Amino acid sequence: AQSVAQPEDQVNVAEGNPLTVKCTYSVSGNPYLFWYVQYPNRGLQFLLKYITGDNLVKGSYGFEAEFNKSQTSFHLKKPSALVSDSALYFCAVRVSGGYNKLIFGAGTRLAVHP
Amino acid sequence: DTAVSQTPKYLVTQMGNDKSIKCEQNLGHDTMYWYKQDSKKFLKIMFSYNNKELIINETVPNRFSPKSPDKAHLNLHINSLELGDSAVYFCASSAPGLAGAEQYFGPGTRLTVT
Numbered sequence A: 001a002q003s004v005a006q007p008e009d010q011v012n013v014a015e016g017n018p019l020t021v022k023c024t025y026s027v028s029g030n031p032y033l034f035w036y037v038q039y040p041n042r043g044l045q046f047l048l049k050y051i052t053g054d055n056l057v058k059g060s061y062g063f064e065a066e067f068n069k070s071q072t073s074f075h076l077k078k079p080s081a082l083v084s085d086s087a088l089y090f091c092a093v094r095v096s097g098g099y100n101k102l103i104f105g106a107g108t109r110l111a112v113h114p
Numbered sequence B: 001d002t003a004v005s006q007t008p009k010y011l012v013t014q015m016g017n018d019k020s021i022k023c024e025q026n027l028g029h030d031t032m033y034w035y036k037q038d039s040k041k042f043l044k045i046m047f048s049y050n051n052k053e054l055i056i057n058e059t060v061p062n063r064f065s066p067k068s069p070d071k072a073h074l075n076l077h078i079n080s081l082e083l084g085d086s087a088v089y090f091c092a093s094s095a096p097g098l099a100g101a102e103q104y105f106g107p108g109t110r111l112t113v114t
Helices: none
Strands: A004-005 A010-014 A020-023 A024-026 A033-039 A044-050 A054-058 A064-068 A073-078 A088-093 A102-104 A107-114 B004-007 B008-015 B019-025 B031-038 B043-050 B053-057 B064-070 B073-078 B087-094 B109-113
Touching: A004 A088, A004 A102, A004 B064, A010 A020, A010 A064, A020 A107, A024 A073, A033 A064, A033 A073, A044 A054, A073 A088, A102 B008, B004 B087, B008 B019, B019 B031, B019 B109, B031 B073, B043 B064, B043 B073, B073 B087
Parallel strands: A010 A107, B008 B109
Antiparallel strands: A004 A024, A020 A073, A033 A044, A033 A088, A054 A064, A064 A073, A088 A102, A088 A107, B004 B019, B019 B073, B031 B043, B031 B087, B043 B053, B064 B073, B087 B109
């Protein structure tokens, strides 16, 4: 079965420190992987995606993610966290078979403390 | 200009009523989606239309009926509302024919059934 796991419900980090939000996936075929962010009472915003090519993907707001095929992971990272990064982060994988159907992880709440 | 818009933003109604949520996108996309986000923030796809044709139809009660009058609009009608239908419903759209195209989300409609 195709799935996405975000093992941490919440990640706490001090402002200025690096942050990592973890994601692992299970999908048949080549994975198309995405990260989205959701601020309170807002819709999801696209951050970045991995389709093919370089394993390190750069996205919006200084975020990046590293695709690791052997570990089936796609962790989201940022070198220096901001308080304004505090939000709910979703990892998603495109289900093979077309139609751009996405399966989302359960979400990880990132709390950045001053 | 709002890319993906939904109306209404909030909807409070009683059990047994019928209600509709409207979605419009001005991005020129051919593919549109409806998602349901439950109280635990879990996000699940319900339907997808590509150029007015239904392409994804998940296991959703048949009380839910999507309708796409044209490729820029996707509405969701819900009959005989139940308490368990309370959730936030998101509309999204994506570019056609692009493998791994990111989806753009609307601001959501918070449905409360009492």
